[in-house]
Amino acid sequence: MDITFTEEDHSFRAEARDWLSRNVPKERPPDDGQGLREFDLAWQATQYEGGWAGISWPVEYGGRGLSLLQQMIWHEEYARAGAPNVGTSFVGLNDAGPTLMIHGSEDQKVRHLSRILEGRSIWAQGYSEPNAGSDLASLQTRGTIDGNEMVITGEKIWTSYADIADHQELLVRTDPDAPKHKGITWIICDLSPSPPGLIVEPIRMLSGIDRLCRVIYDEVRIPLSNVVGQVNDGWNVVSSSLYLKRGTGRIADQVSLARTVDDLVELAANTRGPHGPARALDNDELARRLATARAEVIALRAMTYAELSRVERDGHPGAEGSFGRIFHALLSQRVHRLALDILGPRSLDIDGASDDHYWTKEYLWSFTETVGGGTSEIQSSVIAERVLGLPHDR
Numbered sequence: 001m002d003i004t005f006t007e008e009d010h011s012f013r014a015e016a017r018d019w020l021s022r023n024v025p026k027e028r029p030p031d032d033g034q035g036l037r038e039f040d041l042a043w044q045a046t047q048y049e050g051g052w053a054g055i056s057w058p059v060e061y062g063g064r065g066l067s068l069l070q071q072m073i074w075h076e077e078y079a080r081a082g083a084p085n086v087g088t089s090f091v092g093l094n095d096a097g098p099t100l101m102i103h104g105s106e107d108q109k110v111r112h113l114s115r116i117l118e119g120r121s122i123w124a125q126g127y128s129e130p131n132a133g134s135d136l137a138s139l140q141t142r143g144t145i146d147g148n149e150m151v152i153t154g155e156k157i158w159t160s161y162a163d164i165a166d167h168q169e170l171l172v173r174t175d176p177d178a179p180k181h182k183g184i185t186w187i188i189c190d191l192s193p194s195p196p197g198l199i200v201e202p203i204r205m206l207s208g209i210d211r212l213c214r215v216i217y218d219e220v221r222i223p224l225s226n227v228v229g230q231v232n233d234g235w236n237v238v239s240s241s242l243y244l245k246r247g248t249g250r251i252a253d254q255v256s257l258a259r260t261v262d263d264l265v266e267l268a269a270n271t272r273g274p275h276g277p278a279r280a281l282d283n284d285e286l287a288r289r290l291a292t293a294r295a296e297v298i299a300l301r302a303m304t305y306a307e308l309s310r311v312e313r314d315g316h317p318g319a320e321g322s323f324g325r326i327f328h329a330l331l332s333q334r335v336h337r338l339a340l341d342i343l344g345p346r347s348l349d350i351d352g353a354s355d356d357h358y359w360t361k362e363y364l365w366s367f368t369e370t371v372g373g374g375t376s377e378i379q380s381s382v383i384a385e386r387v388l389g390l391p392h393d394r
């Protein structure tokens with residue numbers, strides 16, 4: 001991909017910067033619960049009304065149909081402006097929406113796509129189970145067809161935001177006798193209003209935040225018209241949507257880490273250091289780590305551009321995309337640890353009234369980065385086998 005910015009790209013950037021400077025919410029989003037839902041939906045609606053939702057979604061589905069480079073520019077300006085993380089809108093915008101565009105029926109597209117963009121619905125992803133995470137195709141939640149309904153029984157875990165979502169993209173086993181990748185179906189499960197037999201239990205995390213849930217299905221009945229793609233073809237639905245998802249879902253996070261490092265430099269300039277009255281920024285060790293972090297986010301930016309280039313060329317980020325994901329996850333953990341070292345003992349006051357606990361919660365959250373959406377070990381195996389050509393580890 002040619003990463004030379006055209007006149008059009010420059011004016012797009014200027015327009016985005018101007019709009020964001022006037023519209024980014026001043027307050028931080030609540031940590032979880034209904035407050036977070038309302039905050040995220042309102043912010044998504046504001047972006048939609050301003051013409052900034054679905055930058056790279058096709059025009060026919062309500063997006064702007066712009067280039068990947070312009071999507072990247074938007075992410076950069078978004079992070080620069082300190083706009084909130086995509087949060088609860090993540091699954092709808094980056095996964096369910098693109099999947100419905102490719103595999104959804106006309107009725108499913110009409111019913112769901114505009115609601116996602118307009119900030120009128122939140123989606124959750126019901127893939128992982130207690131015994132199916134890295135090896136997702138081992139999932140056992142059962143879907144049995146009964147007339148024009150599917151009856152679901154089983155359990156999903158680590159479902160982000162299931163307690164405040166409207167719909168769930170659900171993977172169930174519909175043919176237990178078929179090879180494990182062949183007997184899976186992708187179906188839309190409505191979470192609100194909650195159907196009989198469905199129980200959602202939030203899981204309290206170390207940080208005291210409730211963003212993940214356990215979801216139990218006890219003969220939950222879903223109309224067969226909610227199946228996306230064909231019955232037993234769910235693995236294909238998950239895999240082949242990759243083209244439209246284009247593997248760019250995590251780019252926003254990668255870009256926003258640069259902003260976090262800038263915020264830390266400011267924090268260090270305004271915080272008393274660990275030894276004596278001097279600013280944290282005057283501490284040699286902290287200053288050296290901040291400088292290293294700055295260099296590393298620049299390296300991450302270069303990797304992100306290389307990833308975009310591969311997506312533009314091949315339609316997906318390829319196995320090399322795992323380099324950026326691992327590097328980002330580990331760098332994010334180092335950066336958030338740095339925040340705690342700048343704050344010193346104040347960071348232990350997790351329930352305190354000051355703003356310091358924000359950094360402590362972000363630090364604890366950063367541990368999830370090497371797990372969610374595919375662990376670093378799995379990403380490392382992808383690199384070993386598919387990039388380096390090493391033998392498969394049995």
Ligand SMILES: Cc1cc2nc3c(=O)[nH]c(=O)nc-3n(C[C@H](O)[C@H](O)[C@H](O)COP(=O)(O)OP(=O)(O)OC[C@H]3O[C@@H](n4cnc5c(N)ncnc54)[C@H](O)[C@@H]3O)c2cc1C
Binds near residue numbers: 157376
């Ligand atoms: C913040 C967060 C949000 C999440 N949100 C969702 C969501 O919305 N929906 C959803 O469905 N899931 C979600 N997940 C779950 C996530 O996808 C799984 O945690 C992840 O896929 C790992 O699966 P697991 O937890 O079952 O761990 P396991 O697969 O049991 O792995 C345990 C450990 O063994 C290692 N391991 C496993 N297999 C191998 C192997 N072949 N080679 C080397 N090492 C291996 C792993 O790397 C890991 O260290 C979320 C997770 C987190 C942390």
